[in-house]
Amino acid sequence: MNERQPARRPGGRSARVGAQVHQAVTDLISERGYGNFTVGEVAARAGVADSSIYRRWGSLETLLTDVALTRLNAQSPMPDTGSLDGDLRTYAAAVAREITGPDGLALLRLAFALAGTGDQGLKARDALRAERTQQLQSMLDRAGERGEDAPSAFDVLDHVLAPMYIRVLFGMELTPDYVDGLVDRIL
Amino acid sequence: MNERQPARRPGGRSARVGAQVHQAVTDLISERGYGNFTVGEVAARAGVADSSIYRRWGSLETLLTDVALTRLNAQSPMPDTGSLDGDLRTYAAAVAREITGPDGLALLRLAFALAGTGDQGLKARDALRAERTQQLQSMLDRAGERGEDAPSAFDVLDHVLAPMYIRVLFGMELTPDYVDGLVDRIL
Numbered sequence: 208m209n210e211r212q213p214a215r216r217p218g219g220r221s222a223r224v225g226a227q228v229h230q231a232v233t234d235l236i237s238e239r240g241y242g243n244f245t246v247g248e249v250a251a252r253a254g255v256a257d258s259s260i261y262r263r264w265g266s267l268e269t270l271l272t273d274v275a276l277t278r279l280n281a282q283s284p285m286p287d288t289g290s291l292d293g294d295l296r297t298y299a300a301a302v303a304r305e306i307t308g309p310d311g312l313a314l315l316r317l318a319f320a321l322a323g324t325g326d327q328g329l330k331a332r333d334a335l336r337a338e339r340t341q342q343l344q345s346m347l348d349r350a351g352e353r354g355e356d357a358p359s360a361f362d363v364l365d366h367v368l369a370p371m372y373i374r375v376l377f378g379m380e381l382t383p384d385y386v387d388g389l390v391d392r393i394l
Numbered sequence: 395m396n397e398r399q400p401a402r403r404p405g406g407r408s409a410r411v412g413a414q415v416h417q418a419v420t421d422l423i424s425e426r427g428y429g430n431f432t433v434g435e436v437a438a439r440a441g442v443a444d445s446s447i448y449r450r451w452g453s454l455e456t457l458l459t460d461v462a463l464t465r466l467n468a469q470s471p472m473p474d475t476g477s478l479d480g481d482l483r484t485y486a487a488a489v490a491r492e493i494t495g496p497d498g499l500a501l502l503r504l505a506f507a508l509a510g511t512g513d514q515g516l517k518a519r520d521a522l523r524a525e526r527t528q529q530l531q532s533m534l535d536r537a538g539e540r541g542e543d544a545p546s547a548f549d550v551l552d553h554v555l556a557p558m559y560i561r562v563l564f565g566m567e568l569t570p571d572y573v574d575g576l577v578d579r580i581l
Contacts, residue, residue: 312506318563319503329565336564365576369560370552376505377523378516389552 227253228260232274237310241271241320268321268331275317276338279305285342291350291357295390298346299367303381312376340364358393366393414440415447419461424497428458428507455508455518462504463525466492472529478537478544482577485533486554490568499563527551545580553580 231252235244246267250257264270283301286294305311317335321328343360350357367389371381418439422431433454437444451457470488473481492498504522508515530547537544554576558568 315502315563316506319499319506322563322565333565336566364560365557366553369556373551373556373559376502376509378509378520379523 224253224255224259225263228255228263228270229274229277232270233278236274236313241316242323246270266327266331268324268328269334271317271321272331272335272338275314275335279314279339280342285346287346287349291347291353291355292390292394294346294350295363295367295394296387298343299371299386299390300383302368303371303383303386306372306375307381312372315372315376362393411440411442411446412450415442415450415457416461416464419457420465423461423500428503429510433457453514453518455511455515456521458504458508459518459522459525462501462522466501466526467529472533474533474536478534478540478542479577479581481533481537482550482554482581483574485530486558486573486577487570489555490558490570490573493558493562494568499559502559502563549580 228249231249235249235252246260247257249267249270250260253260260270264273282305283298286297286301288294288297306314310316318332321332321335340360343363347357347360347363370389371386374381415436418436422436422439433447434444436454436457437447440447447457451460469492470485473484473488475481475484493501497503505519508519508522527547530550534544534547534550557576558573561568
């Protein structure tokens with residue numbers, strides 16, 4: 208993500224371009240699927256120059272992960288309820304809701320797509336994972352600072368997120384009791 | 395799978411056709427990816443009539459899951475070591491080896507592909523999951539019959555298989571200690 212300009216004024220030109228490019232990517236993914244469009248096509252759809260995209264994101268892969276992270280942060284932001292129990296249950300429920308919605312497995316699709324595009328893609332996939340893991344770790348660190356005994360971000364990945372994703376991929380239902388049970392298990 | 399003929403004599407014509415068709419599917423998946431070939435193309439590649447494929451498998455989706463199950467059974471068969479501990483460790487290590495190999499995530503790719511092909515595909519995906527879960531459950535039932543306190547097949551799916559798959563998909567290494575730790579956790 209270090210290709211991104213650090214500061215964007217909300218409502219400024221940079222924010223407007225960012226929103227147009229994100230929308231163009233989202234549309235192209237839903238119309239054609241990953242791997243079936245280029246930076247030039249994103250630029251044309253967004254009405255911006257190719258060079259604006261390369262300057263800001265550096266590559267299509269980095270842009271795709273930025274769009275995915277923006278979506279994740281909007282749909283399942285890391286909660287801050289004041290307790291580990293509340294944070295984990297809120298987060299798990301938000302993820303469950305998101306991944307059972309339309310194209311809920313977008314993150315897994317993106318990981319597959321990035322893995323198929325060589326070094327650039329693998330780097331982008333690793334950056335996506337690192338960023339999201341770090342967000343999760345911050346939530347768990349807050350619990351630690353309150354004196355709560357928090358699991359690691361990897362425990363949450365392995366025993367809360369992974370089962371939910373795999374169950375949805377294989378067509379199994381995620382009931383609220385099931386999701387709560389996953390949280391109980393790691394607390 | 396109920397479209398399959400129940401009996402195939404090893405070495406007989408039926409077995410030969412089965413092997414040719416499976417090979418054709420494997421080749422077409424690796425050349426073109428899922429969703430990019432038809433029953434007619436499989437038949438042409440295998441040198442058999444389309445009708446032979448429809449008679450035996452009923453649909454492309456059923457054929458794809460049959461190929462996937464055959465691969466799974468060859469690469470990570472359910473072990474029978476005489477103890478739950480041995481069975482689970484052997485199985486987890488075999489799955490880890492398989493999914494970190496070339497196209498190790500074939501099963502996840504297939505699940506995505508089937509989910510995109512309507513009712514027929516969803517049914518085939520569910521049949522694949524049911525068949526594999528049932529195999530796993532048989533292994534766990536043997537442990538129960540020996541008086542061992544076995545987890546459920548869903549526990550193994552959620553807390554051993556799912557974390558390994560998601561970690562590989564996101565580019566994390568599966569060390570033998572990590573895989574053993576997952577087994578320790580559910581035993």
